Amino acid sequence: MQLTSNWPLPTEGIRFLTPQSLCDQLAANPLAANLYPVAMGYYPKASQHQMVRNQHQNYLLIYCTDGRGTLTIDGKHQRIRAGDLILLPKGQAHSYASHSRYPWSIYWLHFDGLAADVFCEHLDFNGPIQSVGLQPRLVAGFEALFSLRNSGYNLASFIHGSLEMQQGISYIALQVRQQRSKSGKQIDLDAARSFMNQHLHGQLNLETLAAHSKLSKYHFSKRFKALTGHSPIQYFINLKMQHACYLLDVSTQSVKQVAAALGYDDAYYFSRLFKKVIGLSPDQYRKSKHR
Incomplete structure:
Protein backbone atom coordinates (compact mmCIF):
# COMPACT_ATOMS: atom_id res chain seq x y z
CA MET A 1 0.00 0.00 0.00
CA GLN A 2 1.23 3.47 -0.87
CA LEU A 3 1.92 5.41 2.35
CA THR A 4 2.10 8.93 0.89
CA SER A 5 0.92 10.54 -2.31
CA ASN A 6 3.17 10.93 -5.35
CA TRP A 7 2.41 14.66 -5.58
CA PRO A 8 5.43 16.38 -7.20
CA LEU A 9 7.34 17.91 -4.31
CA PRO A 10 8.46 21.55 -4.81
CA THR A 11 11.71 22.90 -3.40
CA GLU A 12 10.02 24.33 -0.30
CA GLY A 13 7.98 21.17 0.29
CA ILE A 14 8.81 18.38 2.73
CA ARG A 15 8.19 14.65 2.58
CA PHE A 16 10.00 12.44 5.10
CA LEU A 17 9.45 8.78 5.98
CA THR A 18 10.75 6.95 9.03
CA PRO A 19 12.58 3.79 7.86
CA GLN A 20 10.78 0.59 8.82
CA SER A 21 13.78 -0.62 10.82
CA LEU A 22 13.64 2.56 12.89
CA CYS A 23 9.86 2.23 13.33
CA ASP A 24 10.50 -1.26 14.71
CA GLN A 25 13.02 0.14 17.20
CA LEU A 26 10.61 2.87 18.29
CA ALA A 27 7.80 0.34 18.69
CA ALA A 28 10.03 -1.71 20.99
CA ASN A 29 11.29 1.24 23.04
CA PRO A 30 9.32 1.94 26.25
CA LEU A 31 9.81 5.70 25.86
CA ALA A 32 8.48 5.85 22.30
CA ALA A 33 6.26 2.79 21.89
CA ASN A 34 3.04 4.62 22.79
CA LEU A 35 3.31 7.15 19.95
CA TYR A 36 5.90 7.63 17.20
CA PRO A 37 6.11 9.24 13.73
CA VAL A 38 5.82 7.08 10.63
CA ALA A 39 5.95 9.85 8.01
CA MET A 40 5.55 13.61 7.91
CA GLY A 41 5.56 16.51 5.51
CA TYR A 42 4.50 19.93 4.32
CA TYR A 43 2.83 20.57 0.96
CA PRO A 44 2.61 24.29 0.10
CA LYS A 45 0.00 25.45 -2.43
CA ALA A 46 -0.51 21.80 -3.32
CA SER A 47 -2.27 22.17 -6.66
CA GLN A 48 -3.74 18.86 -7.93
CA HIS A 49 -2.75 17.05 -4.73
CA GLN A 50 -5.04 14.10 -4.02
CA MET A 51 -4.96 10.74 -2.28
CA VAL A 52 -7.17 7.64 -2.12
CA ARG A 53 -6.71 4.92 0.51
CA ASN A 54 -8.92 1.85 0.77
CA GLN A 55 -6.78 0.48 3.59
CA HIS A 56 -5.09 2.73 6.11
CA GLN A 57 -2.47 1.05 8.29
CA ASN A 58 -1.64 3.95 10.63
CA TYR A 59 -3.10 7.23 11.90
CA LEU A 60 -3.00 10.48 9.96
CA LEU A 61 -3.25 14.08 11.16
CA ILE A 62 -3.49 16.89 8.58
CA TYR A 63 -3.44 20.62 9.38
CA CYS A 64 -4.63 22.96 6.63
CA THR A 65 -3.04 26.40 6.93
CA ASP A 66 -4.15 27.91 3.63
CA GLY A 67 -6.55 27.27 0.76
CA ARG A 68 -9.28 24.66 0.62
CA GLY A 69 -9.83 20.97 0.06
CA THR A 70 -12.32 18.13 0.37
CA LEU A 71 -12.42 14.94 2.41
CA THR A 72 -14.54 11.96 1.38
CA ILE A 73 -15.48 9.17 3.81
CA ASP A 74 -18.24 6.62 3.14
CA GLY A 75 -19.30 8.59 0.07
CA LYS A 76 -19.81 11.79 2.08
CA HIS A 77 -17.90 14.89 0.97
CA GLN A 78 -16.76 17.42 3.56
CA ARG A 79 -15.11 20.78 2.96
CA ILE A 80 -11.75 21.65 4.46
CA ARG A 81 -10.61 25.21 5.03
CA ALA A 82 -7.62 26.98 6.56
CA GLY A 83 -7.49 26.33 10.29
CA ASP A 84 -9.00 22.85 10.02
CA LEU A 85 -7.43 19.71 11.45
CA ILE A 86 -8.25 16.33 9.91
CA LEU A 87 -7.83 13.15 11.94
CA LEU A 88 -8.04 9.81 10.14
CA PRO A 89 -7.77 6.68 12.30
CA LYS A 90 -6.19 3.40 11.36
CA GLY A 91 -8.38 1.30 9.08
CA GLN A 92 -10.52 4.23 7.88
CA ALA A 93 -10.91 4.21 4.09
CA HIS A 94 -10.82 7.76 2.78
CA SER A 95 -9.88 10.13 -0.01
CA TYR A 96 -8.99 13.79 -0.04
CA ALA A 97 -8.02 16.41 -2.56
CA SER A 98 -6.86 20.00 -2.80
CA HIS A 99 -9.23 22.59 -4.28
CA SER A 100 -8.62 23.22 -7.99
CA ARG A 101 -8.84 27.03 -7.70
CA TYR A 102 -7.68 27.53 -4.12
CA PRO A 103 -5.08 24.79 -3.52
CA TRP A 104 -4.41 24.03 0.09
CA SER A 105 -1.20 24.18 2.07
CA ILE A 106 -1.03 21.35 4.59
CA TYR A 107 1.17 19.93 7.29
CA TRP A 108 0.68 16.21 7.72
CA LEU A 109 1.80 13.46 10.06
CA HIS A 110 1.36 9.70 9.91
CA PHE A 111 1.83 8.12 13.31
CA ASP A 112 1.35 4.87 15.20
CA GLY A 113 1.93 3.38 18.62
CA LEU A 114 0.40 1.32 21.39
CA ALA A 115 -1.55 4.31 22.70
CA ALA A 116 -2.29 5.98 19.35
CA ASP A 117 -6.00 5.22 19.64
CA VAL A 118 -6.05 6.62 23.18
CA PHE A 119 -4.42 9.85 22.01
CA CYS A 120 -6.98 10.09 19.21
CA GLU A 121 -9.81 9.66 21.72
CA HIS A 122 -8.25 12.37 23.88
CA LEU A 123 -8.39 14.77 20.93
CA ASP A 124 -12.18 14.44 21.13
CA PHE A 125 -12.90 15.61 17.59
CA ASN A 126 -16.53 16.01 16.51
CA GLY A 127 -16.04 13.87 13.42
CA PRO A 128 -12.92 13.72 11.26
CA ILE A 129 -12.61 17.51 10.87
CA GLN A 130 -12.10 19.97 13.70
CA SER A 131 -11.56 23.70 13.29
CA VAL A 132 -8.98 25.22 15.65
CA GLY A 133 -8.01 28.27 13.62
CA LEU A 134 -4.53 29.27 12.55
CA GLN A 135 -2.26 28.40 15.47
CA PRO A 136 1.43 29.41 15.24
CA ARG A 137 2.27 26.93 17.99
CA LEU A 138 0.87 24.04 15.95
CA VAL A 139 2.95 25.09 12.95
CA ALA A 140 6.01 25.37 15.21
CA GLY A 141 5.35 21.85 16.47
CA PHE A 142 5.37 20.41 12.96
CA GLU A 143 8.47 22.41 12.07
CA ALA A 144 10.27 21.11 15.18
CA LEU A 145 9.40 17.55 14.21
CA PHE A 146 10.85 18.13 10.74
CA SER A 147 14.30 18.50 12.35
CA LEU A 148 14.35 14.69 12.43
CA ARG A 149 15.26 14.84 8.73
CA ASN A 150 18.74 15.97 9.77
CA SER A 151 19.25 13.47 12.58
CA GLY A 152 20.88 10.73 10.54
CA TYR A 153 18.08 8.41 11.72
CA ASN A 154 19.45 8.65 15.26
CA LEU A 155 17.26 6.67 17.66
CA ALA A 156 17.63 9.15 20.54
CA SER A 157 16.47 11.99 18.28
CA PHE A 158 13.39 10.03 17.23
CA ILE A 159 12.58 9.18 20.84
CA HIS A 160 12.69 12.90 21.58
CA GLY A 161 10.47 13.54 18.56
CA SER A 162 8.02 10.91 19.79
CA LEU A 163 7.75 12.64 23.16
CA GLU A 164 7.28 16.01 21.44
CA MET A 165 4.43 14.45 19.47
CA GLN A 166 2.68 13.47 22.68
CA GLN A 167 2.97 17.03 23.93
CA GLY A 168 1.74 18.39 20.61
CA ILE A 169 -1.35 16.20 20.55
CA SER A 170 -2.09 17.14 24.16
CA TYR A 171 -1.89 20.80 23.13
CA ILE A 172 -4.29 20.20 20.23
CA ALA A 173 -6.72 18.54 22.65
CA LEU A 174 -6.67 21.68 24.80
CA GLN A 175 -7.27 23.89 21.76
CA VAL A 176 -10.20 21.74 20.65
CA ARG A 177 -11.85 22.14 24.04
CA GLN A 178 -11.20 25.87 24.16
CA GLN A 179 -12.61 26.39 20.67
CA ARG A 180 -15.66 24.33 21.59
CA SER A 181 -16.21 26.37 24.74
CA LYS A 182 -16.43 29.53 22.61
CA SER A 183 -18.68 28.05 19.92
CA GLY A 184 -21.95 28.76 21.72
CA LYS A 185 -22.54 25.06 22.29
CA GLN A 186 -20.47 25.16 25.45
CA ILE A 187 -19.63 27.65 28.14
CA ASP A 188 -16.83 30.18 27.76
Whole structure:
Protein backbone atom coordinates (compact mmCIF):
# COMPACT_ATOMS: atom_id res chain seq x y z
CA MET A 1 0.00 0.00 0.00
CA GLN A 2 1.23 3.47 -0.87
CA LEU A 3 1.92 5.41 2.35
CA THR A 4 2.10 8.93 0.89
CA SER A 5 0.92 10.54 -2.31
CA ASN A 6 3.17 10.93 -5.35
CA TRP A 7 2.41 14.66 -5.58
CA PRO A 8 5.43 16.38 -7.20
CA LEU A 9 7.34 17.91 -4.31
CA PRO A 10 8.46 21.55 -4.81
CA THR A 11 11.71 22.90 -3.40
CA GLU A 12 10.02 24.33 -0.30
CA GLY A 13 7.98 21.17 0.29
CA ILE A 14 8.81 18.38 2.73
CA ARG A 15 8.19 14.65 2.58
CA PHE A 16 10.00 12.44 5.10
CA LEU A 17 9.45 8.78 5.98
CA THR A 18 10.75 6.95 9.03
CA PRO A 19 12.58 3.79 7.86
CA GLN A 20 10.78 0.59 8.82
CA SER A 21 13.78 -0.62 10.82
CA LEU A 22 13.64 2.56 12.89
CA CYS A 23 9.86 2.23 13.33
CA ASP A 24 10.50 -1.26 14.71
CA GLN A 25 13.02 0.14 17.20
CA LEU A 26 10.61 2.87 18.29
CA ALA A 27 7.80 0.34 18.69
CA ALA A 28 10.03 -1.71 20.99
CA ASN A 29 11.29 1.24 23.04
CA PRO A 30 9.32 1.94 26.25
CA LEU A 31 9.81 5.70 25.86
CA ALA A 32 8.48 5.85 22.30
CA ALA A 33 6.26 2.79 21.89
CA ASN A 34 3.04 4.62 22.79
CA LEU A 35 3.31 7.15 19.95
CA TYR A 36 5.90 7.63 17.20
CA PRO A 37 6.11 9.24 13.73
CA VAL A 38 5.82 7.08 10.63
CA ALA A 39 5.95 9.85 8.01
CA MET A 40 5.55 13.61 7.91
CA GLY A 41 5.56 16.51 5.51
CA TYR A 42 4.50 19.93 4.32
CA TYR A 43 2.83 20.57 0.96
CA PRO A 44 2.61 24.29 0.10
CA LYS A 45 0.00 25.45 -2.43
CA ALA A 46 -0.51 21.80 -3.32
CA SER A 47 -2.27 22.17 -6.66
CA GLN A 48 -3.74 18.86 -7.93
CA HIS A 49 -2.75 17.05 -4.73
CA GLN A 50 -5.04 14.10 -4.02
CA MET A 51 -4.96 10.74 -2.28
CA VAL A 52 -7.17 7.64 -2.12
CA ARG A 53 -6.71 4.92 0.51
CA ASN A 54 -8.92 1.85 0.77
CA GLN A 55 -6.78 0.48 3.59
CA HIS A 56 -5.09 2.73 6.11
CA GLN A 57 -2.47 1.05 8.29
CA ASN A 58 -1.64 3.95 10.63
CA TYR A 59 -3.10 7.23 11.90
CA LEU A 60 -3.00 10.48 9.96
CA LEU A 61 -3.25 14.08 11.16
CA ILE A 62 -3.49 16.89 8.58
CA TYR A 63 -3.44 20.62 9.38
CA CYS A 64 -4.63 22.96 6.63
CA THR A 65 -3.04 26.40 6.93
CA ASP A 66 -4.15 27.91 3.63
CA GLY A 67 -6.55 27.27 0.76
CA ARG A 68 -9.28 24.66 0.62
CA GLY A 69 -9.83 20.97 0.06
CA THR A 70 -12.32 18.13 0.37
CA LEU A 71 -12.42 14.94 2.41
CA THR A 72 -14.54 11.96 1.38
CA ILE A 73 -15.48 9.17 3.81
CA ASP A 74 -18.24 6.62 3.14
CA GLY A 75 -19.30 8.59 0.07
CA LYS A 76 -19.81 11.79 2.08
CA HIS A 77 -17.90 14.89 0.97
CA GLN A 78 -16.76 17.42 3.56
CA ARG A 79 -15.11 20.78 2.96
CA ILE A 80 -11.75 21.65 4.46
CA ARG A 81 -10.61 25.21 5.03
CA ALA A 82 -7.62 26.98 6.56
CA GLY A 83 -7.49 26.33 10.29
CA ASP A 84 -9.00 22.85 10.02
CA LEU A 85 -7.43 19.71 11.45
CA ILE A 86 -8.25 16.33 9.91
CA LEU A 87 -7.83 13.15 11.94
CA LEU A 88 -8.04 9.81 10.14
CA PRO A 89 -7.77 6.68 12.30
CA LYS A 90 -6.19 3.40 11.36
CA GLY A 91 -8.38 1.30 9.08
CA GLN A 92 -10.52 4.23 7.88
CA ALA A 93 -10.91 4.21 4.09
CA HIS A 94 -10.82 7.76 2.78
CA SER A 95 -9.88 10.13 -0.01
CA TYR A 96 -8.99 13.79 -0.04
CA ALA A 97 -8.02 16.41 -2.56
CA SER A 98 -6.86 20.00 -2.80
CA HIS A 99 -9.23 22.59 -4.28
CA SER A 100 -8.62 23.22 -7.99
CA ARG A 101 -8.84 27.03 -7.70
CA TYR A 102 -7.68 27.53 -4.12
CA PRO A 103 -5.08 24.79 -3.52
CA TRP A 104 -4.41 24.03 0.09
CA SER A 105 -1.20 24.18 2.07
CA ILE A 106 -1.03 21.35 4.59
CA TYR A 107 1.17 19.93 7.29
CA TRP A 108 0.68 16.21 7.72
CA LEU A 109 1.80 13.46 10.06
CA HIS A 110 1.36 9.70 9.91
CA PHE A 111 1.83 8.12 13.31
CA ASP A 112 1.35 4.87 15.20
CA GLY A 113 1.93 3.38 18.62
CA LEU A 114 0.40 1.32 21.39
CA ALA A 115 -1.55 4.31 22.70
CA ALA A 116 -2.29 5.98 19.35
CA ASP A 117 -6.00 5.22 19.64
CA VAL A 118 -6.05 6.62 23.18
CA PHE A 119 -4.42 9.85 22.01
CA CYS A 120 -6.98 10.09 19.21
CA GLU A 121 -9.81 9.66 21.72
CA HIS A 122 -8.25 12.37 23.88
CA LEU A 123 -8.39 14.77 20.93
CA ASP A 124 -12.18 14.44 21.13
CA PHE A 125 -12.90 15.61 17.59
CA ASN A 126 -16.53 16.01 16.51
CA GLY A 127 -16.04 13.87 13.42
CA PRO A 128 -12.92 13.72 11.26
CA ILE A 129 -12.61 17.51 10.87
CA GLN A 130 -12.10 19.97 13.70
CA SER A 131 -11.56 23.70 13.29
CA VAL A 132 -8.98 25.22 15.65
CA GLY A 133 -8.01 28.27 13.62
CA LEU A 134 -4.53 29.27 12.55
CA GLN A 135 -2.26 28.40 15.47
CA PRO A 136 1.43 29.41 15.24
CA ARG A 137 2.27 26.93 17.99
CA LEU A 138 0.87 24.04 15.95
CA VAL A 139 2.95 25.09 12.95
CA ALA A 140 6.01 25.37 15.21
CA GLY A 141 5.35 21.85 16.47
CA PHE A 142 5.37 20.41 12.96
CA GLU A 143 8.47 22.41 12.07
CA ALA A 144 10.27 21.11 15.18
CA LEU A 145 9.40 17.55 14.21
CA PHE A 146 10.85 18.13 10.74
CA SER A 147 14.30 18.50 12.35
CA LEU A 148 14.35 14.69 12.43
CA ARG A 149 15.26 14.84 8.73
CA ASN A 150 18.74 15.97 9.77
CA SER A 151 19.25 13.47 12.58
CA GLY A 152 20.88 10.73 10.54
CA TYR A 153 18.08 8.41 11.72
CA ASN A 154 19.45 8.65 15.26
CA LEU A 155 17.26 6.67 17.66
CA ALA A 156 17.63 9.15 20.54
CA SER A 157 16.47 11.99 18.28
CA PHE A 158 13.39 10.03 17.23
CA ILE A 159 12.58 9.18 20.84
CA HIS A 160 12.69 12.90 21.58
CA GLY A 161 10.47 13.54 18.56
CA SER A 162 8.02 10.91 19.79
CA LEU A 163 7.75 12.64 23.16
CA GLU A 164 7.28 16.01 21.44
CA MET A 165 4.43 14.45 19.47
CA GLN A 166 2.68 13.47 22.68
CA GLN A 167 2.97 17.03 23.93
CA GLY A 168 1.74 18.39 20.61
CA ILE A 169 -1.35 16.20 20.55
CA SER A 170 -2.09 17.14 24.16
CA TYR A 171 -1.89 20.80 23.13
CA ILE A 172 -4.29 20.20 20.23
CA ALA A 173 -6.72 18.54 22.65
CA LEU A 174 -6.67 21.68 24.80
CA GLN A 175 -7.27 23.89 21.76
CA VAL A 176 -10.20 21.74 20.65
CA ARG A 177 -11.85 22.14 24.04
CA GLN A 178 -11.20 25.87 24.16
CA GLN A 179 -12.61 26.39 20.67
CA ARG A 180 -15.66 24.33 21.59
CA SER A 181 -16.21 26.37 24.74
CA LYS A 182 -16.43 29.53 22.61
CA SER A 183 -18.68 28.05 19.92
CA GLY A 184 -21.95 28.76 21.72
CA LYS A 185 -22.54 25.06 22.29
CA GLN A 186 -20.47 25.16 25.45
CA ILE A 187 -19.63 27.65 28.14
CA ASP A 188 -16.83 30.18 27.76
CA LEU A 189 -14.35 28.50 30.07
CA ASP A 190 -11.86 31.37 29.94
CA ALA A 191 -14.53 33.83 31.06
CA ALA A 192 -15.73 31.54 33.84
CA ARG A 193 -12.17 30.99 35.07
CA SER A 194 -11.48 34.73 35.00
CA PHE A 195 -14.64 35.40 37.01
CA MET A 196 -13.54 32.85 39.60
CA ASN A 197 -10.07 34.38 39.85
CA GLN A 198 -11.61 37.78 40.47
CA HIS A 199 -13.44 36.37 43.49
CA LEU A 200 -10.73 34.27 45.13
CA HIS A 201 -10.93 36.50 48.20
CA GLY A 202 -14.62 35.66 48.72
CA GLN A 203 -17.21 33.00 48.05
CA LEU A 204 -19.18 32.02 44.97
CA ASN A 205 -22.12 29.68 44.69
CA LEU A 206 -23.33 27.67 41.72
CA GLU A 207 -26.23 30.03 41.06
CA THR A 208 -23.92 33.04 40.71
CA LEU A 209 -21.48 31.18 38.47
CA ALA A 210 -24.28 29.91 36.22
CA ALA A 211 -25.84 33.37 35.98
CA HIS A 212 -22.48 34.84 34.91
CA SER A 213 -22.40 32.31 32.04
CA LYS A 214 -26.10 32.94 31.27
CA LEU A 215 -27.03 29.30 31.76
CA SER A 216 -29.19 27.34 34.15
CA LYS A 217 -27.41 25.77 37.10
CA TYR A 218 -27.96 22.30 35.63
CA HIS A 219 -26.57 23.05 32.17
CA PHE A 220 -23.69 25.15 33.49
CA SER A 221 -22.62 22.46 35.95
CA LYS A 222 -22.91 19.68 33.37
CA ARG A 223 -20.98 21.53 30.67
CA PHE A 224 -18.34 22.83 33.06
CA LYS A 225 -17.57 19.35 34.36
CA ALA A 226 -17.40 17.97 30.82
CA LEU A 227 -14.71 20.54 29.99
CA THR A 228 -12.66 20.42 33.19
CA GLY A 229 -13.39 17.12 34.91
CA HIS A 230 -14.47 19.01 38.05
CA SER A 231 -17.69 20.53 39.31
CA PRO A 232 -17.69 24.35 39.19
CA ILE A 233 -17.46 24.68 42.98
CA GLN A 234 -14.64 22.14 43.25
CA TYR A 235 -12.77 23.94 40.47
CA PHE A 236 -13.21 27.24 42.33
CA ILE A 237 -11.89 25.63 45.52
CA ASN A 238 -8.91 24.25 43.59
CA LEU A 239 -8.10 27.76 42.34
CA LYS A 240 -8.31 29.05 45.90
CA MET A 241 -5.95 26.35 47.16
CA GLN A 242 -3.50 27.06 44.35
CA HIS A 243 -3.49 30.70 45.39
CA ALA A 244 -3.09 29.63 49.01
CA CYS A 245 0.07 27.76 48.00
CA TYR A 246 1.35 30.95 46.40
CA LEU A 247 0.68 32.98 49.54
CA LEU A 248 2.37 30.36 51.72
CA ASP A 249 5.37 30.39 49.38
CA VAL A 250 5.93 34.12 49.02
CA SER A 251 4.75 35.59 52.33
CA THR A 252 5.16 35.13 56.07
CA GLN A 253 1.41 35.36 56.68
CA SER A 254 0.04 32.92 59.22
CA VAL A 255 -2.32 30.16 58.13
CA LYS A 256 -5.16 32.13 59.70
CA GLN A 257 -4.22 35.21 57.66
CA VAL A 258 -3.99 33.19 54.44
CA ALA A 259 -7.38 31.68 55.18
CA ALA A 260 -8.88 35.12 55.73
CA ALA A 261 -7.31 36.42 52.50
CA LEU A 262 -9.22 33.69 50.66
CA GLY A 263 -12.54 34.37 52.38
CA TYR A 264 -12.42 31.69 55.08
CA ASP A 265 -13.23 32.91 58.58
CA ASP A 266 -12.59 29.44 60.02
CA ALA A 267 -8.87 28.61 59.69
CA TYR A 268 -9.49 24.99 60.70
CA TYR A 269 -12.03 24.53 57.93
CA PHE A 270 -9.59 26.13 55.47
CA SER A 271 -6.81 23.78 56.62
CA ARG A 272 -9.04 20.73 56.09
CA LEU A 273 -9.90 21.90 52.58
CA PHE A 274 -6.25 22.64 51.82
CA LYS A 275 -5.14 19.17 52.92
CA LYS A 276 -7.92 17.50 50.96
CA VAL A 277 -6.84 19.24 47.74
CA ILE A 278 -3.04 19.49 48.18
CA GLY A 279 -2.41 16.39 50.28
CA LEU A 280 -0.55 18.31 53.00
CA SER A 281 -1.67 20.67 55.74
CA PRO A 282 -0.75 24.36 55.19
CA ASP A 283 2.02 24.06 57.80
CA GLN A 284 3.36 20.87 56.22
CA TYR A 285 3.29 22.49 52.80
CA ARG A 286 5.24 25.51 54.02
CA LYS A 287 7.87 23.33 55.68
CA SER A 288 8.15 21.04 52.65
CA LYS A 289 9.70 23.88 50.60
CA HIS A 290 12.93 23.57 52.58
CA ARG A 291 13.44 19.81 52.26
